[in-house]
Amino acid sequence: MxxxxxxxxxxxxxxxxxxxxxxxxxxxxxxxxxxxxxxxxxxxxxxxxxxxxxxxxxxxxxxxxxxxxxxxxxxxxxxxxxxxxxxxxxxxxxxxxxxxxxxxxxxxxxxxxxxxSFPIEKPAISLNNSPQEDFLFVKDGRDLVKVKLNDILYIKGQKDYVMFITKNRKIMSLMNMRDLEQDLIQKAFVRIHQSYIINTQHIELVASDKVRLNNEYLPVSQTYRLTFREFLEKHK
Structure with a gap:
């Protein structure tokens, strides 16, 4: 629409x-x-x-x-x-x-x-629900870039922008972390910090206050620790 x-x-x-x-x-x-x-x-x-x-x-x-x-x-x-x-x-x-x-x-x-204020899709992304290949389109400047969900390691919030981090590239886009969290919650993504949403498929290690993805450690804040643990238990 x-x-x-x-x-x-x-x-x-x-x-x-x-x-x-x-x-x-x-x-x-x-x-x-x-x-x-x-x-x-x-x-x-x-x-x-x-x-x-x-x-x-x-x-x-x-x-x-x-x-x-x-x-x-x-x-x-x-x-x-x-x-x-x-x-x-x-x-x-x-x-x-x-x-x-x-x-x-x-x-x-x-x-x-x-x-x-409209009951429609968010303007910054368009999420494909095909079971064969989930992806989203991310606005990068004037362009819409197709990003496969499986390729995303994590998403980092930076004020009014977010950065999508994959193994091969980083994409900065004007988006809202809360909207992303709602869109991706059913796609094996979970928020672990005010500034981080991670793809749980890439988790290599879970500690009490951090996780490791692709040999990089990210903090798990106290605010999201319980939700993160419950997510992991549900998806064992």
Whole structure:
């Protein structure tokens, strides 16, 4: 399933940038882009959008006023150069507030917030459930990289990013550790630390406070120790 989105901004460069950013996220489908709120309002009254990238200060009708007029209100990410409108934006339950100029990582962070509010697959990965070969697609910059689950040794969280470590490569992606944990819990993966999710198929040794995978030791924190032990007992 794709998120149907609409771009509304009176600045041509801003619309072009958002179109480019949206094109890099396979789960986003742009229904249209508009240079003013009145044209967008007419479109939205006859077409169902899931998400709007909405400028606030525009001629004719502001983004705030446009949003207030919509009956079946889509999710919204405000995009503006004026920080003083942030409070008004969040009072309308905006997903996020992108202050211009913003780069692609900041855009992607806002999009990930939007995706968590929809009952669909997470935007950063697509998990194949085929019993023959489980894999996921991981977004690496502009590319989607196919990674076989069996090849993953462990996953390391680093703030808003995670790093997938295999025997042959490392892939950094803008993702959430909690979402990954939920997606992979049925695939022999388990979380052992705030910063680590491991593939239990590669465990070589288990000690009281650490595990060894591919001759590398990783810590098992007190918080996850009981859950880890229960996981091992269940999968003996």
């Amino acid at each position: 794709k998120i149907r989105c609409v771009i509304i901004d009176d600045e041509p460069f801003a619309r072009k940038l958002l179109l480019d950013y949206c094109s890099r996220v396979p789960q986003l489908s742009v229904l249209g882009d508009f240079s003013n709120g009145l044209d967008a309002l007419s479109f939205l009254n006859h077409n169902q959008a899931d998400l709007i990238f909405l400028d606030i200060k525009m001629p004719g009708i502001s983004g705030i006023d446009l949003l207030k007029t919509l009956g079946n209100r889509p999710k919204v990410i405000f995009t503006t150069a004026f920080a003083e409108y942030a409070i008004d934006g969040f009072e309308l339950d905006a997903i996020d507030y992108l202050l211009k100029p913003f780069d692609f990582p900041r855009f992607l962070k806002a999009v990930n917030k939007a995706f968590t």
